[in-house]
């Protein structure tokens with residue numbers, strides 16, 4: 001099914017990032033004739049999400065092209081897996097573990113506290129794009145329940161009372177970045 | 184260090200020589216009890232401890248050792264999970280067998296000064312046995328370890344997982360060497376069959392028989408897949424094995440490949456386990472470098488290599504046919520079986536799917552024999568099982584016990600009993616597919632059959648302990664919420680049925696349940712179990728049915744009396760002020776976020792129940808204990 005690649009000027013995401021993704025894809029030596037090329041699709045989606053932060057349509061089309069498959073096939077895979085997102089997440093992604101061990105140790109109250117302080121619900125992003133909250137199921141650190149991760153950092157034995165303190169660190173960091181603009 | 188030579192090993196005798204060369208690496212660790220000579224310090228590098236700064240602890244050790252010029256007398260490295268996650272980060276000193284708990288980066292200097300140089304113990308960092316109220320010096324004396332028998336976890340907490348030499352020192356890859364050079368594929372299958380090893384991923388199918396099917400189905404190409412998806416929330420056995428001893432899984436897969444005639448393997452691993460992924464990748468690269476994976480392994484003519492595939496957050500992908508779809512780059516939906524993957528799996532080729540723990544057992548069985556393994560366990564379930572103990576238990580962690588150990592031994596002797604002096608109520612095994620086991624079955628010796636008999640399953644090894652502070656209706660609701668989220672949606676009964684079960688349970692926990700709802704829960708459960716395609720749907724009602732069976736009184740309390748005996752379900756709670764105790768201090772009224780408490784100073788205060796949001800703020804503020812919850 002011949003399809004037209006969206007013209008570069010229609011894209012809003014940085015060409016350098018696309019170049020990085022293309023280099024990654026090139027190294028896979030996809031053979032457009034081989035049905036097994038799709039074995040690499042999920043891996044490429046992981047990479048793309050890592051690079052762009054999310055998988056909007058322009059990226060999906062680009063990947064579909066690289067694999068010579070339908071866009072629908074790519075979007076079907078993306079929608080199936082919780083890990084992939086088509087909308088941007090916050091700069092700081094807060095994940096509250098709601099796995100069983102965390103749940104029976106009060107993780108729900110921790111989640112509520114994050115929601116309360118940031119004024120957003122799980123699944124949403126703050127207006128300034130700084131924070132998003134999500135829940136996940138078990139990061140395998142159940143000994144530290146309740147567990148919260150913020151980007152790559154893992155926080156263990158988080159009690160609702162500790163949430164403000166954890167967030168403060170990021171709030172300071174976030175405002176620090178803006179300082180030069182106002183100065 | 185033993186370096187400066189080409190690591191490529193091209194024959195079994197070469198491997199034996201390499202083993203002999205590496206063996207001294209572990210000498211001081213295996214000869215425990217000796218107190219002189221070169222020491223080794225191992226710092227836990229599992230996810231749990233990693234999180235609590237174990238990397239920094241290791242770095243500090245290395246700095247201290249260098250600063251004090253102790254390089255020739257002591258070596259520090261990171262190891263896999265010791266299992267005692269409750270008290271992490273753990274630092275173990277060999278050969279003294281001394282086990283330090285909850286170590287902080289700033290404690291390192293003292294350990295080096297007092298223990299390594301001064302030959303004394305840092306008493307305050309030793310583990311205190313709660314029952315005895317006394318500290319224990321050595322790991323072997325700890326009650327947490329005494330009843331354990333570690334086969335799958337044999338190297339976790341013993342070797343540095345990122346150094347293949349240490350795995351070789353334990354006798355690693357010798358089983359592969361033995362299989363490739365001294366055994367036919369049939370003989371390998373025969374040993375695994377006679378050992379009685381059954382799948383640790385949940386269903387408990389005979390591993391040897393699965394391999395036999397894989398061998399007997401013809402195919403120009405075959406595959407071995409290691410299932411490291413570990414979807415049960417609250418379980419971390421497979422993660423710890425991957426992080427602590429990836430090589431044992433790689434070796435198990437290569438042996439499986441030889442047995443069935445496959446040359447390619449895949450590890451399908453959760454993206455949520457980045458540390459395990461990176462350890463696995465390091466191990467794969469080392470195995471290739473040593474010639475233990477790749478072309479013509481050990482000169483036997485057998486080729487085998489392994490690729491890593493990341494999951495993307497879908498629980499159902501743990502189901503083997505869904506997993507195969509996912510590797511093929513498709514939506515991870517299950518399909519009907521038969522044909523089983525052993526006949527038609529990845530790219531429609533014969534494929535065997537085995538769990539991480541299953542595969543980690545394989546090299547040990549080949550090394551020590553079928554009879555040895557079959558001598559451990561019960562009549563139908565052989566060997567050991569790893570459990571991830573979590574929930575309201577004192578010693579959260581990983582334990583490996585012989586099949587046939589009772590729940591009481593695991594929870595009380597090893598797990599140290601219930602946290603905070605609460606009462607044991609139930610233990611949940613098998614995750615969202617399993618059930619809740621009440622106290623009258625604490626003395627059940629666990630194996631696949633006995634757990635099924637009491638309405639639960641072995642599952643993959645998650646074991647969540649619940650106390651009198653947990654509401655069983657709410658727990659059932661929690662698991663159903665999980666299955667609703669994770670149902671792939673292919674089957675109507677699973678997709679719609681679990682949603683309806685969840686709705687009913689939500690109503691019950693909010694005080695809107697009726698006796699008819701209880702009947703519907705049962706009927707609907709039966710339909711879902713019957714009419715769903717994969718194990719997810721077929722077992723989804725288990726948490727509901729088992730809690731209804733053993734905790735009927737709690738369901739009745741919620742439905743008939745609109746109360747939650749455990750005091751968990753918020754909508755069923757009532758906060759009330761006891762007139763005799765209220766002095767009219769107004770503290771509660773000021774604390775209430777919705778302002779629903781009225782009363783003048785020094786007058787009796789009253790809560791407007793229609794506006795109360797049950798937050799509990801008033802009760803926390805009242806100094807006169809005049810507010811109670813029921």
Ligand SMILES: Cc1cc2nc3c(=O)[nH]c(=O)nc-3n(C[C@H](O)[C@H](O)[C@H](O)COP(=O)(O)O)c2cc1C
Pocket residue numbers: 381382383384385386387388390410411412413414415498499500501502503504536537538539541542643717718719
């Ligand atoms: C919904 C569902 C989820 C599953 N999740 C896992 C899992 O996370 N890990 C696993 O090893 N097996 C899981 N299984 C079982 C696998 O389908 C398969 O039986 C197993 O990997 C076979 O390996 P074994 O024989 O070594 O146990 C799951 C099954 C179902 C139905």
Ligand code: SF4
Pocket residue numbers: 499516517669670671672673674675677678715716717718719720721
């Ligand atoms: S039972 Fe549920 S999860 Fe399994 S295939 Fe059917 S809808 Fe999907």
Ligand code: SF4
Pocket residue numbers: 758774775776777778779780790794795796797798799800801802
């Ligand atoms: S429980 Fe909360 S809302 Fe209800 S009366 Fe007390 S403070 Fe007010």
Ligand code: FES
Pocket residue numbers: 097098099100101102103137138139140141142143145146147416417418
């Ligand atoms: S349940 Fe939260 S980390 Fe396992």
